[in-house]
Amino acid sequence: MAKLVQLRWVGDPDGGGLSRRDRASGNFHAYLPDPLMTRPVTLTADTAADVVDAEVAMTRLDKEAKALVETEALSRLLLRAEAIASSRIEGLEIGARRLLRAEAARELEGEIADLTAAEVLANIDAMAVATGAIGNGEAITGEVLLEIHRRLLAGTRLSHHGGQLRGVQNWIGGSSFNPCAAEFVPPPPEHVAELMRDLIEFCNRDDLPAVVQAAIAHAQFETIHPFVDGNGRTGRALIHLVLRRRGVVERSVAPVSLILATWSDSYIDGLERFRYTGRADSAEALEGLNIWVARFAAACARAAEDAASFEERASGLEAQWRTRLAPVRAGSALDLLLKKLVGAPILTVATAAALAGRSFPAANTAVTRLVDAGILRQLTVGRRNRAFECPEVIGAFTDLERRMASPGGDTRVSAPERPVPRRATP
Template sequence: MPELVKLAWLPNLSSGLPRRARQGCIYEAYVPDRLVGRSFSLSGETAADVADAERAIERLNRQATGLADSEGVARLLLRAEAVASSKIEGLEVGGRRLLKAQLARGLGDDPSDITATEVLNNIEAMRWAVESLTTAAAITVEDLCGIHQRLLAGTRIEQYGGQLRDEQNWIGGSSYDPCSAAFVPPPHERVSELLEDLCAFCNDEALPPVAQAALAHAQFETIHPFIDGNGRTGRALIHVILRRRGLAPFVVPPVSLTLATWSQDYINGLTATRYRGAPTGEEARDGIDGWIALFAAATTRAVDDAEAYERRVAEVQKDWREALGRVRANSATDRLLNELPGAPVITVRSAAALIGRSVQAVNEAMPGLVKAGVLKQTTVGKRNRAFEAMDLINAFTELERQLASPNGSTRHSPPERRVPHRPA
């Protein structure tokens, strides 16, 4: 059974806090049940939702070949993790700005865009997690700390990266104390053992992958093991599990961005998993069943939107080839048309490295691509000449807007959070 640990909050009387914040209180910290060894029973409807979500992910990975190696989609998924995080939900970075910041970083420019830097850290953390942990023998607590360390690299709280918290944290209420918090995670002394149990659960294969990812994410958010960055790290864990289980070998749908759009349902779903009483009780069963159903539905919606984006990318590439006329197979132009969806902002040198051709060959291809409207010249960093594929960036922006709308269209259903402006 879960525990409610009663603890006393003793304020720092010399810290200059308001009088109300210097009074202290008795608060309750929630310690969840362990996951390993438990039996989870899904209702017939939820089991069907999970099966639908897994078929959708398999279809996306089988059919969406245009997305399989797309760095652009990877950036979308990672930006989704950043936006959905409770701590940085207010960070707004449009697709074009983020792509240019990433290219500038690759060129060695000192990053001046702090907001973009934090989002780019999400990209690095997710890439490392998926590439390193997919083939690892097991997910460990050290691996979770490794994701978190990359997430906070170069930020104002870098010193906390990869470090399990050594103090109490809380969600909601006052910034000064947990006395009025909406939720208080376990005391820091319990974090390590709970994470060990969570990792053991993630390494098991008894549950369907979508149900396992849903439960692992909820448990991670309940433990809240870090000072900051828990939302982003917990969402990275979703991607790792779906990839490790073989369900999503190429593309993981942007499920966390959909959950951020359904923000109140998302919060309510996580809260419902923090039941009181026996794990076999009605409250526990209903809470876990409802959360898994919501997660599965969000996954299916995310797949639908990702497939729509893949179709739009294919249309853009078709329009490019029609505008260019005959393109010689395997030429620099041909290769760039295939690779631009993964790198919509390029320099001549980055393009040469991307397609395995000489700088001269790329230089010769650029005028034709610019004339046909495939690329537009711009500047990245301090003085670096670059080129951007605005059709792709606009498609990326439209997808962000679509994912922010509860009904899938900001024309008919207002977005639930701030989104980039509609492309002209």
């Protein structure tokens, strides 16, 4: 049975510079959840319907998406937004244009002068491990989660904790120095390894709908809070692992975390309701599970809807470009590059040649036509490298991110719930 365990915290009465409250000793309660493999999963009709809607929306997006999977650029922008929304670097106003330029500089020169962008790119690299680590039907392992966590903390002051389950008590809220007034205290460290083994076993089941499995796995991970730091980012990466393993999303990045971050109060309340005390088959436990799964499913459906709106806008952009450039000869470097441009918002002539599969001179001619039409704009990347950006694509992606930050789906109607990049300027 899930229960609260009373423990004793021994403070440091001589702690220099700390308040009496922070250095005090006291009792606190840690939450010890039931294993998932023995927890019954019974969905109400409404929750089951929400789950079906979510899976249909995400599967359709994954099959029909073109812009979001055409190249790595836009997928990495979604990962960038997810990394910021689910980490302690949350709130950095680093928009798509700034990040794309920094990444281009890294590719061209091997280094980045923008330290903030470098930090965000490091988080994206770690998130990218999650999206590519597991394929359809492959087993999720504890080693994969540890590797994701190791990469998340690499280069930080806590890098020595990377890839290691915690051996100390942690907590959420209250004082930074003791758990006596914490909002939530995860299980004592001696229970973490066994709970994680159970979680991994649960993630490899095939008898539950994928969205239900991802929702429960994420909530249990956040409950265990198995690491000293980086739990939020790793727990959100686990969502991607489960959905990819079950084949719901194989080509695209489902920006579920962005919606959960937007619905932060509902998200936190849902996690709290997922946790119960007593029997796993009690009315409280079953109601809490349904509330959480329904909210998670709604976030999945909203994420797919918002991503689909970007796909529609991207398709419209290409049609507009072709009208402005007409005539465009079929099979020409320009024709082929237009098909790839939405997925490559910043490129060089060499990149354009590779994308179109044409010679450097042919690509250079195509890029020149795009610049003359105002579709591309020349810029300098790094110290001296010439590159070109597509402001309309960057603007479209910025609008997508702002839309996902608004509870109502439009920041002009309902203000964003978290910091987002400013609207792109022409």
